[in-house]
Amino acid sequence: MEQSRRSFLAAMATGVTGALAGCGGGSESPTDAGTPTATDAATDTPTPTATATDAPTETATDAGTATPSATPTPTPDVAQRVLVGPGDFVFEPATFSVPVGSTVLWEWRGSNHNVKAETTPDGSEWTGTPGDAGRTFSSGHTYAYTFDVPGEYAYYCAPHRSLDMAGSFTVTE
Numbered sequence: 001m002e003q004s005r006r007s008f009l010a011a012m013a014t015g016v017t018g019a020l021a022g023c024g025g026g027s028e029s030p031t032d033a034g035t036p037t038a039t040d041a042a043t044d045t046p047t048p049t050a051t052a053t054d055a056p057t058e059t060a061t062d063a064g065t066a067t068p069s070a071t072p073t074p075t076p077d078v079a080q081r082v083l084v085g086p087g088d089f090v091f092e093p094a095t096f097s098v099p100v101g102s103t104v105l106w107e108w109r110g111s112n113h114n115v116k117a118e119t120t121p122d123g124s125e126w127t128g129t130p131g132d133a134g135r136t137f138s139s140g141h142t143y144a145y146t147f148d149v150p151g152e153y154a155y156y157c158a159p160h161r162s163l164d165m166a167g168s169f170t171v172t173e
Helices: 002-024 038-043 158-163
Strands: 078-084 095-099 102-108 116-119 142-147 151-156 166-172
Touching (some): 078 095
Parallel strands (some): 095 166
């Protein structure tokens, strides 16, 4: 039984090595037709390599299956846009008026700015941008708030308050 197992393994090793030699482009067959080792097969296996001309393969998707998507958040009608830091340390415009129920949108054109309420009318809960006075935002950030309480509002940029970066507006009935 042991002899037929050895004969079988030797025949397999010779066949595999011969087949790999033909595929591998000139590999030499082992001189010993004895028991094969793991290195006999491993050294003759070609490894594919990627080239610069390889292109990604597109995968078809089933057009019959709907993919759920997030419902976009509706953007409120903006009554006033205020640019935050569009150059130096200013809000543009610095003052304005809007009717009750209007949305004001602050758009960051500079970085390291925020909008903090200095004075608000009684009943207003507006405090400015989220976070404490040290939290700032970068260019491209937007902040919107809808004002339902009429009155005078004043605000500032906390990091640049000493440079008079401030604004004000009136919410009218």
